[in-house]
Amino acid sequence: MAHREVLEALSGLLLGLFVAMLSSTVVSNALPRIVADLGGSESGYTWVVVATLLTTTASTPIWGKLADLFSKKVLVQLALVIFVVGSILAGLAPSMGFLIGARAVQGVGVGAMTALVQVVIATIVSPRERGRYSGYLGAVFALATVSGPLIGGLIVDTPWLGWRWCFYVGIPFAALAFVVLQKTLHLLVVRRDVSIDFWGAGLITGGVSVLLIWVSLAGHEFDWLSLTTAWMVGLGVVLLAAAVHTESRVREPIIPLRLFRDRTTSLSVFASVMVGLAMFGSTVFLSQYFQIARGMSPTRAGLMSLALVGGLLVSSIATGRIISASGLWKRYLVGGTSMMVVGLLLLGTIDAHTSLWVVGAFMAVLGLGMGATMQNLVLAVQNNAAQSDIGAASSLVAFFRTMGGSIGVSVLGAILGHRVSDSVLTGLARLGVPATSEGASRAIPDMAALPAPVRAVFEDAFGAATGHIFLVAAPFALLALVAVLFIREVPLRTTIERQDELEELPREPATA
Incomplete structure (x- = not known):
């Protein structure tokens, strides 16, 4: 892709990444008002944050592996759809439990964008040229970090908007990113005869989820040194050990x-x-x-x-x-x-x-x-x-x-x-x-x-x-x-593929 084509595709990717990161920062100043309106507790306050963090972290390696097997463009657009669905559900939430579930759905979309934006850039730009584009990722991170709390505070303090618009505000940007990517991102899809490692995905997700829940709630809901800590850490370690065993034996491991x-x-x-x-x-x-x-x-x-x-x-x-x-x-x-x-x-x-x-x-x-x-x-x-x-x-x-x-x-x-x-x-x-x-x-x-x-x-x-x-x-x-x-x-290599991969590519027959 030419430099101009890369920038056009990158605009859609960065817009999607901005929306994903904004979803985490825009609610920071609104959470006290949200929890109060829905009749939530301190535990509910914690879980609104933990739910997104949990699904974002657990789903990131799965999305990364799926990008090696299937169309990256389709996966990015699917991530945007999942994020929009989660945002709509969160904005309509009638209770704390519903909101926590909606935030978990949002987290799946955020995890996907976190992984896939880096993957797509690595697919269209060689490592030598990648630095100049990676700087834009830092700029998006900075913009979302600064603008999120400011936008959230403004929305909450505006009577005719209210906190529900903290979840709706990203939807137009996500829709625009979907359209831009459809028009500008053109990737070669390599068809591979693969089978998805469902066991590995489940074990990794389960082990990571248990340990993340433990570190998120320990010291608040129960003591660090307690029976609850013992069984949660034990279960998480067993699940991850089983995941390592599974990943070492399957044809297409998640990690x-x-x-x-x-x-x-x-x-x-x-x-x-x-x-x-x-x-x-x-x-x-x-x-x-x-x-x-x-x-x-x-x-x-x-x-x-x-x-x-x-x-x-x-x-x-x-x-x-x-x-x-x-x-x-x-x-x-x-x-x-x-x-x-x-x-x-x-x-x-x-x-x-x-x-x-x-x-x-x-x-x-x-x-x-x-x-x-x-x-x-x-x-x-x-x-x-x-x-x-x-x-x-x-x-x-x-x-x-x-x-x-x-x-x-x-x-x-x-x-x-x-x-x-x-x-x-x-x-x-x-x-x-x-x-x-x-x-x-x-x-x-x-x-x-x-x-x-x-x-x-x-x-x-x-x-x-x-x-x-x-x-x-x-x-x-x-x-x-x-x-x-x-x-x-x-x-840094100047080609997308490594040298050993280039040597394995079929060569065009010589012509007279």
Whole structure:
């Protein structure tokens, strides 16, 4: 495909990816109102988030493998249809249970778009040229991260719209993406005699789902060290062990185990888990920091994320173009993970009184590191993978990064809760104000309703605890850096297929 044709097809792909990512961020500011209107509980609040995260993560490797077997264009359009159906159902939800189910359907579509956009780009653009286009993925990520909370807050605060439009707002964009892809995306469909590994898909989905439910609810619904933890972890491990056994025996596994024989793939997957733990696990609490520790409105807190997202945007586009021009990528991957470590350590020093300019500068450093890391880990794996495995290989990195993020959010959230609780109990005792219960010290208060001295206690507690979780996250980013250092740099190939695949292609007979 010519550069212009690639850009035309990419416009539809990026539009679909924007819609998928927007679905996660647009409801962040609306969830309290949604749960209140539907008569939900704190558990229901958690499950609205967990349901989407669960199906997104569990379905990502399955969609990646399907892309290796069937028409990628049809699969992308099917993903958009699934997303639209889930969005309509969520907007019509009469109860919390119905909403949670609809969000799970949405998650299947989000998981598909997360995997398939990377796969399609790898199908139409060689690794050497892929960097310049991968930068646009970072730009979409940045745009969805910034605009989502702002759009959600605006919709909720507009009386004639209401929270249900948070789910409807993406539907026109999804429909437009469907039409654009129909007109611009033209891929060669390679027919293969295949059988779908249903057993492997079921075991992987089941094992991942059980473990994700555990890390999402442990520390809230039950203790980390409890009988519930024991049976859930045991069941998840057994299911995943059975999945590995099945994947090693079937003809077309969902996750081909042979991919892990490649050192670059194995190290990139490990680094992706660590990046997910450090990045998603820590940055998700920044909005809470700005709203509780710094007294900002949801809209202003969303605007503060511009520093982080701006760094990500600049870094992803700049490194992508430089990599395409030079063909060298490891130095930027090492630089990106190094900046992530530095950014997390710097953010580990913040509290409720740190200058906002300083906090913004530290966030920009972290964003620069994120932008140079996320897409380039995928690029490193794709460069070594055979074209017949490009879907499974691409989704593998996204799958483990999301898995790491899920674990990070749960674990770091529990640490944050314990630190806040201890600090609040100590601060209230110093003021001579008795805490009614330990649970009261863990609850997120209505800051505007608190007396000034008590409000200061909560602000200091959330400010110090947020800095602490960034320090906890930094070692995970350091492990990602160590893994990246051991990756062997292979120059980016200038062809879609690997050299061994090109040699196996049938040659045209010579003509006189």
